[in-house]
Amino acid sequence: MTVDHEGLRLFLALGFFFAGAHAYAKLSPYFAATWFGAGLVFGYFWTGRQADLESLLTPALVFYIAAAATKGLVESREGLAGNHVVHVLFTGLFSGIAALPLLACAQLLGVDLPGESVGPAFLSDVPASVLGHVSPTLFAAWVVAGTVFYGAYKTLDHVGLGKPLQTIALFVSAAFLPQLVGVVLGG
């Protein structure tokens, strides 16, 4: 079996669907719709409005895997149960970790995934071989993107808006969050 560009697309589409099914069944239909909807908006604007399937689907999928890992490894610990800042930071870190192998695959298959090419100067000193020849800047971009996305989701979830207003605010903010990622990375 050989995985090519179309194979990677199919993998991301199935992953997106099954992650959505998990969110729908285990959390709530509202969560599934807002998380993956906002993720699609985020992906669309992060790639400069290129509507490639892989660019649209990857951010929401990666952030969901990262949030699930955070829930399993960090939020379940008694000492960290209510610490939202730690949850957001770990989701960012896990976003980078979950994106790394997908970025490596995408580069080998000649597929463009979203990410920033600029970043702090110290990242250029990190050898790319440490991250499987994925640029440290790209890894940092996914860490910041995961942090920003989950941070915005948590903030809007806890600020006390009603669900309709919260949904509108989330979808609108998702369009501007990629710019915030660029600002954080110094782009």
Add this chain to the structure above:
Amino acid sequence: MFERIIARMPLLLMVAVVVLTVQVAFVQNRRTERVVAAVPLAIVTLLYFRAGRGGGGGRGSRGRARSERSRSEAEA
């Protein structure tokens, strides 16, 4: 059956991403150095499984269930 699979979906997705990377990087392209990109996720996946978040209960969940049982027995 389908519900049990859905309940394990985050773990399955993490495993699938690692397997995809091994397939594309090592099996197809013989680029061993690219497999390094999947190592951090493989570690996170193992920790997630050990924490008993796989849906079916890994060693971690069994250990936690045992300690909760012994605690309730001690309280009784």
